[in-house]
Amino acid sequence: MRLWVEKYRPQRLDQIAGNATSVKRLQAWVEEFRRGEAEKKALLLHGPPGSGKTSAAYALARELGYDIVETNASDIRTKTNIERVVGTASKMGGLDPGQKGRILLVDEVDGIHGRSDFGGLAAIKNIIRKTREPIVLLANDPWALPADFRGLCEALQFKRLDRRLVLRVLKEISAKEGIAADEKALATIATNANGDLRAAINDLQSLGQGGRIGVEDSASLFMRDSEEGIFKVLSRIFKTESCARAREAVYDLDEDPETILHWLAENLPREYEDPSDLARGFDSLSRADLFLGRIKKRQSWRLLGYASDLMTCGVSLSKRRRYHRFTRYQYPAFFAMLARTRAKRDLTAAVSAKISRRCHVSTKVAAQEFIPLVRALFRDPVRAARLSSYFGFEQREIELFDPDRAKEIYGEAQKITAERITTRGVQTALF
Amino acid sequence: MVEEVWVEKYRPKKIEEIVGQEEVTKRLSTYVEAGNMPNMLFAGPPGIGKTTAALALAMELFGEGWEANFLELNASDERGIDVVRGKIKEFARTKALRGGFKIIFLDEADALTKDAQNAMRRSMERYSSVCRFILSCNYSSKIIEPIQSRCALFRFRQLREDAIRDRLSYISGKEGLTITDDAMELLLLSSEGDLRRAINMLQSSSAIKKEIDAEVVSAATSVVMPGEIRRLIELAMKGEFMESRKLLRELIMGYGVAGEDLIAQIHREVFRLSVPDEMKIHLAGVIGEYEFRIVEGSNEIIQLEAMLAQFALKGGK
Numbered sequence: 001m002r003l004w005v006e007k008y009r010p011q012r013l014d015q016i017a018g019n020a021t022s023v024k025r026l027q028a029w030v031e032e033f034r035r036g037e038a039e040k041k042a043l044l045l046h047g048p049p050g051s052g053k054t055s056a057a058y059a060l061a062r063e064l065g066y067d068i069v070e071t072n073a074s075d076i077r078t079k080t081n082i083e084r085v086v087g088t089a090s091k092m093g094g095l096d097p098g099q100k101g102r103i104l105l106v107d108e109v110d111g112i113h114g115r116s117d118f119g120g121l122a123a124i125k126n127i128i129r130k131t132r133e134p135i136v137l138l139a140n141d142p143w144a145l146p147a148d149f150r151g152l153c154e155a156l157q158f159k160r161l162d163r164r165l166v167l168r169v170l171k172e173i174s175a176k177e178g179i180a181a182d183e184k185a186l187a188t189i190a191t192n193a194n195g196d197l198r199a200a201i202n203d204l205q206s207l208g209q210g211g212r213i214g215v216e217d218s219a220s221l222f223m224r225d226s227e228e229g230i231f232k233v234l235s236r237i238f239k240t241e242s243c244a245r246a247r248e249a250v251y252d253l254d255e256d257p258e259t260i261l262h263w264l265a266e267n268l269p270r271e272y273e274d275p276s277d278l279a280r281g282f283d284s285l286s287r288a289d290l291f292l293g294r295i296k297k298r299q300s301w302r303l304l305g306y307a308s309d310l311m312t313c314g315v316s317l318s319k320r321r322r323y324h325r326f327t328r329y330q331y332p333a334f335f336a337m338l339a340r341t342r343a344k345r346d347l348t349a350a351v352s353a354k355i356s357r358r359c360h361v362s363t364k365v366a367a368q369e370f371i372p373l374v375r376a377l378f379r380d381p382v383r384a385a386r387l388s389s390y391f392g393f394e395q396r397e398i399e400l401f402d403p404d405r406a407k408e409i410y411g412e413a414q415k416i417t418a419e420r421i422t423t424r425g426v427q428t429a430l431f
Numbered sequence: 432m433v434e435e436v437w438v439e440k441y442r443p444k445k446i447e448e449i450v451g452q453e454e455v456t457k458r459l460s461t462y463v464e465a466g467n468m469p470n471m472l473f474a475g476p477p478g479i480g481k482t483t484a485a486l487a488l489a490m491e492l493f494g495e496g497w498e499a500n501f502l503e504l505n506a507s508d509e510r511g512i513d514v515v516r517g518k519i520k521e522f523a524r525t526k527a528l529r530g531g532f533k534i535i536f537l538d539e540a541d542a543l544t545k546d547a548q549n550a551m552r553r554s555m556e557r558y559s560s561v562c563r564f565i566l567s568c569n570y571s572s573k574i575i576e577p578i579q580s581r582c583a584l585f586r587f588r589q590l591r592e593d594a595i596r597d598r599l600s601y602i603s604g605k606e607g608l609t610i611t612d613d614a615m616e617l618l619l620l621s622s623e624g625d626l627r628r629a630i631n632m633l634q635s636s637s638a639i640k641k642e643i644d645a646e647v648v649s650a651a652t653s654v655v656m657p658g659e660i661r662r663l664i665e666l667a668m669k670g671e672f673m674e675s676r677k678l679l680r681e682l683i684m685g686y687g688v689a690g691e692d693l694i695a696q697i698h699r700e701v702f703r704l705s706v707p708d709e710m711k712i713h714l715a716g717v718i719g720e721y722e723f724r725i726v727e728g729s730n731e732i733i734q735l736e737a738m739l740a741q742f743a744l745k746g747g748k
C-alpha cells in the first residue's frame with residue numbers, strides 16, 4: 001500500500017504548507033548561486049522533522065528542471081563515499097550552458113557521526129569550498145554541527161508547522177481519500193503531531209484504514225505518545241496543596257479539557273482514600289463538567305477557564321490530608337468503553353435516525369424513549385418483523401434488538417414490505 | 432400503512448381531536464378556515480401536542496399530499512445552522528403545490544444558539560413570501576426577541592392528569608387491555624405530564640401482558656433489573672467506591688442505559704432501602720442535584736461517578 005506521506009508529498013513550492021519566507025529564500029538562493037552571486041556556497045536548511053525541508057528541496061528542483069543528487073542517513077557516509085557521490089557531482093556542470101542543473105542534497109547532516117561516517121563532515125567542508133553546484137544541507141539541530149562548519153553555510157530555518165496548518169492538510173487528505181473523519185479527531189491528531197506533518201499524515205493513514213475516524217480513535221493515539229506527560233500532570237494536581245502549582249500543571253499539556261477530566265476522574269479514587277476527600281474531589285470534577293456542558297451547548301468558550309480551575313486547583317484543594325505514597329495511574333476506562341461500544345453506538349444512531357423520522361422526535365428522544373419500547377415489542381418475533389418493516393431496519397440494525405433471530409426477522413420484514421408495496425400499487429392502479 | 436407505534440397510531444389527525452389545548456386549537460382552526468396562517472411559535476413542555484398540532488394543521492390546510500408542502504426539521508439534530516438553512520433553501524425553491532405557501536416546522540428551536548437564531552431569522556425573512564414557519568420550543572424565553580416578535584405565540588399547557596388518564600383509557604379500550612387503578616397511577620406519576628411517554632410506557636407494558644397492573648408497569652419501565660440498581664447503591668453506601676463504579680460501568684456498557692434513565696431508577700430504588708427516612712430524603716436531594724448536572728453537563732459518567740462518591744460519603748457517616 002502506498003504511503004500517504006509519499007502520495008501527498010508536495011510537488012510544487014506553492015504546495016508546501018507554511019514557511020513561505022524560507023521557501024522563497026531557498027529559491028532565491030539557488031538562483032543567486034547560479035548567477036554566481038551567492039555569498040555562501042551551501043545552504044543549511046534546519047528545522048524539526050516533517051516540516052517540509054526535503055519536500056521543499058525536491059519541489060524546487062522540479063520547478064527549475066534540476067536533478068537532485070542526494071545522500072541521506074541511510075547511505076554510508078564516510079569520507080570516501082561522500083567524495084565519490086557529492087564530490088564528483090560538485091565538480092561537474094556549473095558553467096556549462098545547456099547542461100541540466102543540479103542541487104546536491106545532503107539530508108540529515110547532523111546525523112553524520114564521527115565514528116561510523118568517519119571524516120564525512122570534513123569531506124563535506126572541502127566540497128563546499130570548491131563546489132560549482134549549489135549544496136543544500138538539511139538538519140534538525142544545527143547546533144549539533146561544529147561552528148566552523150556552520151560558518152560555511154547560510155542558515156535558513158524551517159519552523160514547526162502550526163497545528164491549524166497541520167489540521168488543514170489533514171482535512172484535505174481525508175477529503176481526497178473519502179474518509180469520514182470527525183473534526184475533533186483530526187484536531188487531536190494535529191495537536192499530537194506537534195508540528196510534524198509527516199507524523200500527522202502517518203497517524204491519519206493508520207487510523208483511517210476503516211474509512212472513518214472517530215474521536216475515540218484519536219484519543220487512543222494521543223495517549224500512546226504522551227502518557228508520560230499526563231502522568232506528571234496528574235501527580236502534580238493530586239499531590240500539591242498549592243492552587244498556583246495545580247493550575248500551572250496543565251499549562252504545558254496541549255490536550256483538550258475533556259480528556260484531562262477523564263484522566264482525573266479515573267485516578268482520583270486511586271489517590272484520595274478518605275471518602276470526604278473523594279466526594280469533594282469528584283464534586284470539583286462534576287462542576288468542571290457542568291461548565292464543559294455549557295460550553296458545548298452554548299459555545300461559551302469564555303467558561304473554559306473556570307472548568308480548568310475546578311479540575312486543577314479545585315481537585316488539589318479537595319483533600320484534607322496528604323497522600324504520599326506512589327500511585328500507579330491508569331488509562332481512563334471511559335475511552336476503552338467508547339472504543340468497545342462504538343459499533344453499538346453507531347447502530348443506535350442509525351436506528352434512532354429512522355425512528356426519529358417516523359415518530360417526529362429528535363434522535364435523542366428516539367434513543368431514550370423509543371429504543372426501549374422497540375426492544376420490549378421485539379419480544380414477539382411476529383411483531384418484531386412488522387416493526388422492522390415499519391421502520392425500515394436493516395438486518396444489522398435488527399441485531400441490536402435480537403441478535404439471535406435477526407436474520408429470520410429481517411426476512412419476514414422484507415416480505416411484509418413487499419406486500420405493502422404491491423397492495424399500494426393495486427390501490428393506485430384502481431383509482 | 433398500519434401504525435405499529437401507538438404514539439403515531441393515536442396521534443390526532445385533526446386539530447379538533449387534540450385534547451386539553453382548547454385555546455390553541457380554537458385559534459388554529461381559524462387559520463384552516465382562512466386558508467392562511469402567520470409564522471408561529473409553539474411553546475411548552477414535551478409530549479403535549481406541539482408537533483401534533485403542526486402536523487394536523489398542515490393536513491387540514493393542504494389535504495391529500497400535504498407532505499410535499501411540509502418540511503420538518505429538528506434543531507438539535509441538524510448539524511449546525513448552515514445545514515438547517517441549506518435544507519430550508521432547497522425546500523423553498525420549488526413552488527407550493529396547493530395553498531400558496533409551504534410550512535417549515537422547526538422543532539426544538541431553543542437548541543439553537545443566539546447566532547444561529549439570528550441566521551434563522553434572516554431565512555424567515557427571505558422566504559416569507561413562499562413559506563410559513565412554525566418554531567417549537569420548551570421555553571419561549573430562549574428564543575430571541577426578533578423572532579418572537581415575528582411569530583404568533585402559542586402557549587401549550589401542561590396536560591392535566593384527567594386528560595392523560597382519559598387518553599390512556601381510550602387507547603387501552605381500543606387495544607383490548609385492562610388496566611388497574613394503581614397501574615394507571617403509576618403511569619401518570621412516571622410520565623410526569625408527558626403524554627408521549629405515558630403512551631410509550633403503556634405500549635411497553637402491553638408487550639408483557641394484556642392485563643396491566645402496577646407490577647407490569649414497573650417491570651416495563653425499568654431499563655435495568657431493580658436488583659442491580661440496589662446493589663449499586665448499597666456498594667456505594669458501604670464505601671466500596673471502586674466496586675460500585677465498576678458495576679456502574681457494566682450497567683452502562685451492558686444495557687446501554689442513558690444516565691437520566693438510570694438515575695430515575697436509582698431514585699425509585701432509594702425509597703425501598705432499609706435506611707432511616709431522613710437518609711432517604713437526603714439521598715433524594717443528592718440524586719436530584721446530579722440529574723440536574725447530567726442535563727446541564729457534558730459527560731454523564733463523570734456525573735454519575737461523582738454521585739456515587741456522595742453516596743459513599745453519606746453511607747459512611
Ligand SMILES: Nc1ncnc2c1ncn2[C@@H]1O[C@H](COP(=O)(O)OP(=O)(O)O)[C@@H](O)[C@H]1O
Pocket residue numbers: 004005006008009010015016017018048049050051052053054055056161197198201
Ligand atoms: N510543509 C509541508 N507541506 C506539505 N507537506 C509536508 C510539509 N512538511 C511535511 N510534509 C509531508 O510530510 C512528508 C515528509 O516531509 P519532509 O519534507 O520529508 O519533511 P522533513 O524533510 O522536514 O523532515 C512529506 O512527504 C509530506 O507529505
Ligand SMILES: Nc1ncnc2c1ncn2[C@@H]1O[C@H](COP(=O)(O)OP(=O)(O)O)[C@@H](O)[C@H]1O
Pocket residue numbers: 360437438439441442443448449450451452476477478479480481482483484626627630
Ligand atoms: N394534546 C394532545 N392530544 C392528543 N394526543 C396527544 C396530545 N399531546 C400529545 N399527544 C400524544 O403524544 C404524542 C406526542 O405528542 P407531540 O405532539 O409529538 O408532543 P410535543 O409537544 O413534544 O411536540 C402524540 O403522537 C400523541 O399521541
Ligand SMILES: [Mg+2]
Pocket residue numbers: 360361478481482483538
Ligand atoms: Mg415534538
